[in-house]
Amino acid sequence: MAVKKHELVHDNRNQLDLTALVQYIQLMNEQPNYLPPPNELVKNCQDIVKCLARATGNEEQLWELLQSVEEFIVRIVNTVHSSIRHEIITAILDKFYSFISDPQSDACPATSVVLIVLDSSDHEATLSAARWLVQQGDNGPAGAGLRASLSCLYRWMYEWHGTPALGDWVLAYIKALEENxxxxxxxxxxxxxxxxxxxxxxxxxxxxxxxxxxxxxxxxxxxxxxxxxxxxxxxxxxxxxxxxxxxxxxxxxxxxxxxxxxxxxxxxxxxxxxxxxxxxxxxxxxxxxxxxxxxxxxxxxxxxxxxxxxxxNVCLATVNTHAPMRKVGLLNLGNTCYMNSVMQALLVTRQFSTHVVLKMTAVPYWSKMGVLFAKMMHSITTKLNPDEFFKVVKPPFFTRDNQHDSSEFLGYLFELLQSYEHGSDRNFDYSRPAVLAGSSRMRAIAHAAAHASQSSSDNEHGDASPNRRSVSPRPGSSAAGSSSSGHKRSSPEHEALAPPKKRLRMNEAAFLRRDSFIDSMFGGVLLTRVECTECHSSSLSRDVFRDLQLAFPEKPEGWQHSVQNLLEYYCSKERLTGENQYECRDCGGLRDAERSVLIETTPKYLILVLKNFKFEPKLQVQTKLMHSMYHNHTVTLPTVRSQAEHAAYTLYAAVIHAGTTLDSGHYYTLAKDNDQWHMYNDDAVSAADEAQLNGLNRSSTPYILFYRRTDIEEGTAPSMEELPPKLQETVMAHNKHYVETVRKMRLTRP
Missing domain, CATH: 1.20.58 (Methane Monooxygenase Hydroxylase; Chain G, domain 1)
Structure with a gap:
């Protein structure tokens, strides 16, 4: 057995009774010449771990049980054949880890008594067992299980004195983490x-x-x-x-x-x-x-x-230099507002954009973005042509001159950047298609686009042709780099109208990497618990996300929603019934269940996508819901207890969609930089006020919200002198070309 990568806990709260367990163990101890069959022994040992994890009481109150458990386990380990012994020890440690790695379990410190299966005098054996658990637990996203288990072991150390070997085990676990x-x-x-x-x-x-x-x-x-x-x-x-x-x-x-x-x-x-x-x-x-x-x-x-x-992998320190006051816009190259708006938001994500221009100048695709960011920071003009960057990063299945989904572009961009984070830009051939770590998802989306009956076409300002429809996937679909939990939860009326889609899920190992700067900035971990309403067994899984896609609950007409309420709705308990029934292993069949979600690891920068659209079958378009909405400038993520100090966020950018359908309309950005808000409307940039976010007209709705965790400093853009020499030369050549162009225009005027 091994610690499973996703379903870390699968147990039953009602089947085990502490009193019955004590009686069973004492009965077994009174029959030293009898042992159950091997498969029953393994199940017995797992039940012991499960029961101890849920036990209550102090050492004195649990003393009789613990003595009986120790005697029973020692007898098993010393009696059975070596092959069965290995299976039993593995099963015990597997179940033991499933409880200590669950931050919501509050496993009783008495659980540590099962560590008696390890010979405390054999330090190498103890260290080997710790290495095994660390190796298995390291498969989880962002080491969430390792973090929870170490915290649990520390708690036991200062709460419990009934397990002599606990300190040796904790030290071995620490050393195993050090080795990794x-x-x-x-x-x-x-x-x-x-x-x-x-x-x-x-x-x-x-x-x-x-x-x-x-x-x-x-x-x-x-x-x-x-x-x-x-x-x-x-x-x-x-x-x-x-x-x-x-x-x-x-x-x-x-x-x-x-x-x-x-x-x-x-x-x-x-x-x-x-x-x-x-x-x-x-x-x-x-x-x-x-x-x-x-x-x-x-x-x-x-x-x-x-x-x-x-x-x-300490993130780049914030550069304490003054950014230029001039704000630079991006030319619209034919309905490229969906890309312009995203790049403006990423620019004011200062830890990200600063890292790009200072550290990623020799990395494919990153270097192209670094040039664009450097020009946006230090260009003497107020309008830039982003064509050099967009022609290499535009998703290949996005058709030119058509409006597309800005959240899908952002997800594709993150996946593209992560796929090449550790590559070299030297002699890189940009004429070849990009190879993405999660390319299966991209191929699926591209396939859907290629087989759509008609391609999307729109007017940048909303004059969509009625006989055409968009081929880009919709908000809430699992676009590249988006939350794997984006399916939760559309209101029933919207789901009923939406065309059927196959849920796509990116391989976790490709999605979250310890050496990924993208994930260190935007990656978080979701903890999902599903509990069977029949036998109350539960399963726990962890998933990674770079954005959370928030659906709207059904509310009376005129109800005002808020971002905070949508976050709480996203994490609230959800009934799984009918076609969504849960397959319960304890019951052995499909059962009604309850699912709930918490954030176990909070990202530094939180990206929220508001699912403002519903599919209209008559028009074959995604129409806008246009609910009454309050866009909170501060939000608190529903988190596990250990992350409570890192749950507060402040809004610093919002991509706005103006229009009545996703297939038409226009994207622009409201963003805060150096305590000043601006509106970035393609190449037009003007001063703004944060109050504008909640004062927009009904058809202009914030679509992507960017929040910064409150313990992250905003920082400012690096000065020209701090840029790498090659990037300085590029920006100066750009500015020189602009000056010469203006001079020639003046000379040729009549």
Whole structure:
């Protein structure tokens, strides 16, 4: 068995009873010469893990059960054949991981008693088991399961003392994460739990050596983190005083290690500071420094040999330079407003556009976008021709001079960019078709376009020909790079009118990569739970997204919707009945069920697509709903508890669709840059006010909303001097050409 990639948990809440389990185990323990058949043993062990995970009570209350469980498991492992033993241990660890990797499960710390299947004296065996779980868990999107499981293990350490081997297991799990270079997870989760781990030393008598080793390993690994020092600074004086008050050998050893590690931490953080910054640091941590000075650091602590954790793929630091005041528009090259509007929004996504111009100048397609962005930042003209960029990034199945869906273009662009993030632009042949990581989806959409009865045609300002229809897929379909959960949830009346579509799903490994800058900016993780209403078994799955496509619930006429309400509706419980019944493995058939969604990993930049369109069969077009709508300037994502601090977002850009159908009309953008809003209407740019977003006429509806997480700094555009030399030359040549063109025009005037 192995930890499954998507269905991480499949269990039944009603079938297992703690009292019945105790009776069964005690009965089995009273018959030392009898063991059930191998397949029944595996099921028994999984049921034990399941029951322990849902148990309630403290160590004293659970003591009898835990003793019986240990005796039963040890007897099984020592009695059965080696091949069955491996299957049993694997099944136990598999089920164990399914609970600790579920951030909503609140698994009881007593579950850790099943780790007795691992020989705590064999450190290599324990580490091998931890490696196996990390390897399996790393298949999940963005390491979400790894993050949840490490957080759960830390919680158990400071809540539970009934499992002697728990500290050894946690340290092995940490080392396995280190081997896989998951420092981002280690730093984030460890800092979040550091204060409670540190306070565990406040009662040294009950502190096991293995738990102390974990605490010191984490402290030493975080010695370059100011945030880590911030978390423990309020408790340093209290812990040192309590350790010094106890004259026992164990407390003195703990005290020396704490002093050595914290002294090294303070010294390391002071190294890079000078002058006023150094004085400010000393003032801020004066109490900590004073406490440490009362003790003598040995500088010989073995934990200081541990390499410090350093996050990989740290996003480009915000450049603190002033952007030019001039705002540059983009010429419309024949209904290319759907691309112009998206590029203006991406430009003011400053961490993204800054990274493009400074770091991606030698990467296919990225380099072309970098040239466009650099010109938009530093052109002396107010109108740019984006043809050089658009001719290489326009989806091949998008027909020229036709209106297309801006959200589909954005999804295709993200997928194209991610597919070439680590390529070289040297001698790259742009005349060849792009090869996309998720090309199966693109082929499916292209196939649908090629076999449509008629191609889309429209007038940029809404004069659509009545005998033509658009061939581009509709909002809510799984376009490239869009949320894999985009099907949730259209109101029934709209679904009934929509033509049938086959749901397409991108391979997860191709969608989210740890080394992907696209996903580090826009990628998030959805946690979906489905519960059978018959037996109450549940399954948990994780999916990745780069946008959330929000449908409108059915409401009375005149009801005012809001973005926040649509987000909450998106994550609310949904009944699966009729043709949408859930196949329950416990029941062995199709059953009614409830599905709910939470955001487990929040993206830095949140993209929301409002599904404003419904299919009109008589006209064969997507007509606009035009609901009364309030577009919140701040929203909060419904998240799991661990992400609550990263759930708030602020609006900074919106792509507006003006028109009554998707096949016609016009796209433009309202965007905020350096605290100033502007309207980007192709090549015309004018000052705007954020209040305009909720004061638009009925046919002008925000379609794509761009939100920035509140802990992300907005930043400003890099100056001309900070651009790479080759890009500087390109921009200066462009400006020189513009000056010469204007001069020639003046000379030739009559």
């Amino acid at each position: 270079e998951r420092y981002d997870i280690l730093i984030e989760v460890s800092v979040d739990n550091l204060s409670r781990l540190f306070l565990a030393m406040d009662a040294p008598i009950g502190l096991r050596q293995s738990v102390a080793d974990v605490i010191f390993h984490v402290l030493a690994s975080l010695r370059e983190s100011t945030e880590a020092l911030d978390r423990i600074a309020p408790h340093v004086g209290r812990v040192l005083v309590n350790l010094a008050a106890d004259s026992g050998q164990w407390s003195r050893q703990l005290l020396q290690n704490v002093v050595d590690i914290l002294t090294a931490m303070v010294d390391r953080l002071l190294e890079g500071l000078k002058g006023e910054a150094q004085d400010m640091f000393k003032d801020k941590y004066a109490d900590v420094i004073l406490c440490l000075e009362r003790h003598m650091a040995s500088r010989g602590c073995r934990f200081l040999q541990v390499p410090p954790w350093r996050a990989r």
